[in-house]
Amino acid sequence: MIEAISIVVLLILGEAVSPGFATPSQIVNQLVIASLLGVAAVGQNLVILCGKEGIDLSVGSIISFGAFLAGNLMQQNNANLPLAIACVLVSTFAIGLASGLGVTVLRIPPLVMTLGMLGVVNGLLVVLTRGVPSGRAAPLLAQIVQPTLFGLPGIVVIWLAIGVFVALILGHTRFGINMFAIGANEEAAALAGVAVRRTRMLAFGLSGLFSGISGILLLGYTGNVFVGAGDQYTLPSVIAVVIGGTSLAGGTGAYWGTMGGAVFLVILQSILTTISIPPFGRQIVYGAVLLVLMLFYGRQRRLRG
Numbered sequence: 001m002i003e004a005i006s007i008v009v010l011l012i013l014g015e016a017v018s019p020g021f022a023t024p025s026q027i028v029n030q031l032v033i034a035s036l037l038g039v040a041a042v043g044q045n046l047v048i049l050c051g052k053e054g055i056d057l058s059v060g061s062i063i064s065f066g067a068f069l070a071g072n073l074m075q076q077n078n079a080n081l082p083l084a085i086a087c088v089l090v091s092t093f094a095i096g097l098a099s100g101l102g103v104t105v106l107r108i109p110p111l112v113m114t115l116g117m118l119g120v121v122n123g124l125l126v127v128l129t130r131g132v133p134s135g136r137a138a139p140l141l142a143q144i145v146q147p148t149l150f151g152l153p154g155i156v157v158i159w160l161a162i163g164v165f166v167a168l169i170l171g172h173t174r175f176g177i178n179m180f181a182i183g184a185n186e187e188a189a190a191l192a193g194v195a196v197r198r199t200r201m202l203a204f205g206l207s208g209l210f211s212g213i214s215g216i217l218l219l220g221y222t223g224n225v226f227v228g229a230g231d232q233y234t235l236p237s238v239i240a241v242v243i244g245g246t247s248l249a250g251g252t253g254a255y256w257g258t259m260g261g262a263v264f265l266v267i268l269q270s271i272l273t274t275i276s277i278p279p280f281g282r283q284i285v286y287g288a289v290l291l292v293l294m295l296f297y298g299r300q301r302r303l304r305g
Contacts, residue, residue: 003260010267018274030266035159038262040214041237043207045258050200051183051250056207057114059237061121063230066092066215071135071225078140088212096208100201133226141220166255183250236265
């Protein structure tokens with residue numbers, strides 16, 4: 001509810017700053033951009049829910065890798081689409097799972113492990129691309145920005161379907177319930193028979209998987225690939241999760257709130273762009289928002305302790 005009210009307030013503010021900002025067509029455009037961030041935030045949401053201050057800093061690099069791999073396997077050929085998608089999903093899930101192994105088996109702190117993975121994946125991309133953009137989307141994938149169900153672009157419909165899927169997992173499966181239990185109290189969850197390591201490891205694997213899906217959608221949206229295309233989603237994916245009501249301490253939250261957080265951030269970015277705030281200024285705003293949220297997070301931890 002809070003997210004919805006905040007979004008409405010931003011739309012009113014945007015309309016006041018720039019008439020036409022809140023027209024239906026512009027709102028749909030905002031939803032398309034929010035879809036990319038929202039899908040990237042799925043895995044982030046799962047990792048954060050598991051607690052232990054789990055934040056996946058490799059999300060952006062995996063998105064870039066997924067877009068690069070998909071584009072180079074497709075090469076504007078619809079016949080290559082199924083193979084490209086399968087390869088991206090398998091490889092990005094494996095990357096996320098590797099981070100999960102480092103966190104659970106080697107006991108490396110999540111921030112350190114995923115930061116290291118970010119460096120590995122980015123380095124791999126530099127070697128593979130030599131800094132030169134390569135790969136093109138298949139024509140069929142490029143159609144995801146076209147209107148489909150109820151006039152909504154295909155990418156938005158896919159995002160809504162993912163939202164329903166994630167909500168079902170979190171609310172109606174043992175895996176989802178286990179994640180909440182681990183985030184709320186890891187020791188109690190282990191005593192209750194929850195496979196803590198396996199659950200957290202799988203959460204990181206799914207973070208990589210959904211980052212890969214976001215990379216595929218980003219490729220369909222842009223049509224081609226460039227190095228570092230996914231970097232812009234790392235920090236916003238964390239902020240979207242926290243704005244959506246998921247505690248950085250883990251154990252509480254829902255993906256519906258994260259979806260609202262993604263829409264909120266995209267509209268906020270559009271307003272900042274409209275009033276000619278440069279990119280570094282937008283990053284300052286994002287950082288300030290995250291710092292304020294961290295202050296609330298610290299207070300929440302003290303209350304829970």
